[in-house]
Amino acid sequence: MLIIYGSDLSSPANKVRFVANYLGLQYEYKKIDLGAGEQRKPEFLNINPVGKVPAINDDGFILSESGAIIRYFADKVGSSLYPKGLKERALVDQEMDFLTLHVGGAMQKVVFNRLFAPRRKIVIDERALEEGIGFLGRFLPIVEKKLSQTSYVAGKVITLADMTLLATLDPAEITNVDLNVYPCLKKWRENLRKQDFYTKCYKEYGESLKETAKT
Numbered sequence: 726m727l728i729i730y731g732s733d734l735s736s737p738a739n740k741v742r743f744v745a746n747y748l749g750l751q752y753e754y755k756k757i758d759l760g761a762g763e764q765r766k767p768e769f770l771n772i773n774p775v776g777k778v779p780a781i782n783d784d785g786f787i788l789s790e791s792g793a794i795i796r797y798f799a800d801k802v803g804s805s806l807y808p809k810g811l812k813e814r815a816l817v818d819q820e821m822d823f824l825t826l827h828v829g830g831a832m833q834k835v836v837f838n839r840l841f842a843p844r845r846k847i848v849i850d851e852r853a854l855e856e857g858i859g860f861l862g863r864f865l866p867i868v869e870k871k872l873s874q875t876s877y878v879a880g881k882v883i884t885l886a887d888m889t890l891l892a893t894l895d896p897a898e899i900t901n902v903d904l905n906v907y908p909c910l911k912k913w914r915e916n917l918r919k920q921d922f923y924t925k926c927y928k929e930y931g932e933s934l935k936e937t938a939k940t
């Protein structure tokens with residue numbers, strides 16, 4: 726049995742569920758309550774000593790780090806999401822690294838300061854926020870240009886790079902990151918967000934916050 730440890734507001738963890746759903750993997754989703762510090766409890770530290778989601782337990786094989794997990798899933802079932810050819814794979818890796826480190830790094834500063842800091846009553850780091858917005862303004866036009874030339878991030882077919890970008894930009898609406906200025910990116914995103922692998926997780930990122938607000 727495959728267990729995915731995640732949290733609905735964690736983009737890296739959601740990326741793992743997107744890929745598992747896309748590949749049709751059966752799994753149990755165990756939510757870790759990050760707000761309550763469950764990730765630092767000994768039971769979870771036994772799974773991931775770093776104390777972060779996502780992590781998986783696949784019949785006793787324990788793995789963390791979302792990039793490693795989604796590569797493992799794709800290779801396990803021999804999926805074209807992670808092509809086997811030397812150069813095709815290298816290009817997917819290039820996009821995954823760029824999207825995780827640069828776009829993801831920028832998005833993280835925005836998400837932390839516009840979503841989590843106010844909720845946790847932490848002082849907003851305006852400088853980090855500005856830096857995050859600045860980097861998005863620098864990197865997203867590069868993504869837009871790619872998507873104006875090809876259907877998917879790393880070429881003609883969907884790959885793990887698309888899953889990475891999709892999860893990374895998922896909190897855009899809730900954090901007021903305007904993606905309307907990127908029409909090709911917007912179209913690409915709309916297409917993926919209506920697919921089963923996505924809607925099996927949720928209708929929209931952050932909907933669990935609305936549920937909590939109701940109770």
Ligand SMILES: N[C@@H](CCC(=O)N[C@@H](CS)C(=O)NCC(=O)O)C(=O)O
Pocket residue numbers: 734735736737738759764776777778779789790791792
């Ligand atoms: N590089 C990791 C990042 C994981 C990560 O930062 N997880 C966050 C949620 S998005 C977390 O668990 N934070 C809890 C904490 O730091 O206490 C990955 O890609 O899996």
